[in-house]
Amino acid sequence: MLTCKELVAHSSDYLDGQMTLRQRLAVRAHLAMCGNCRRFLRQMKLTQAVIRQMPDEELPELDALAERLAQARRHND
């Protein structure tokens, strides 16, 4: 039987689909009985979504770089 500690240790593998069917079933069985781990996993998914949606770093040099690359391309031919 999977413990909470083991579930946490393998939570990324679960989220990334890096588990065998047997391992997935063990996680699901644990989650069915454990509210704390269900909450943990929900919050891990929220953590992933937050990382995904953090604003991009600005690229101040974007136009200058684009101009340089376009020129380099035209000179390349």
Add this chain to the structure above:
Amino acid sequence: MSDTDLLDRLLAGEQKAYRELVARYQGAMRAVAYAIVGSRNADEVVQDAWLAVVRSLSGFQGRSSLKTWLLTITANTAKTRLKHNRREVLLDDLAAPHGTVGDERFSDDGHWLLAPHAWHQDSPEALLTEDELRECLEHTLASLSELQASVLVLRERQGLELEAICNLLDISLSNARVLLHRARLKVFATLEHFEETGQC
């Protein structure tokens, strides 16, 4: 716009197309360079990679996606630069500002001692409206090792499969999994800390 449409305009040397290309892919390219050569040389590697991209554009066959092709060129540019001094810090795990979800959270029999509390916000949009939390998260991301940060960015923000990340960065799947998991737990700990205390 699809890769094919963009490619035609790139080949014609259209500046707006290059602007779009850079805006779309520079973040991912930087993450790859950052993982391989470190923060000090990453920007230079990305610049070199862009020039290599322009030089080889006519040869792009479309056998892989444009993104995969760009990231492979970036990884190769970075590796060429390293050549003799590949760093051996693969699993380097630095301390993060709010720690992680460590052993102290569990009893000897593996049950939660300090179980996660409910969070006030349950959507990423709501969480990210807090300026202080955003800064706090940036601080945590900056505390990760270069490789750990890059694996996290490539997986979560750029949506790359783990296998693709391993190929680009020359790391094993098990190393990638460890790096990613540790990075996620550190970000989790920051969110949890903020939700509990309202402070960074």
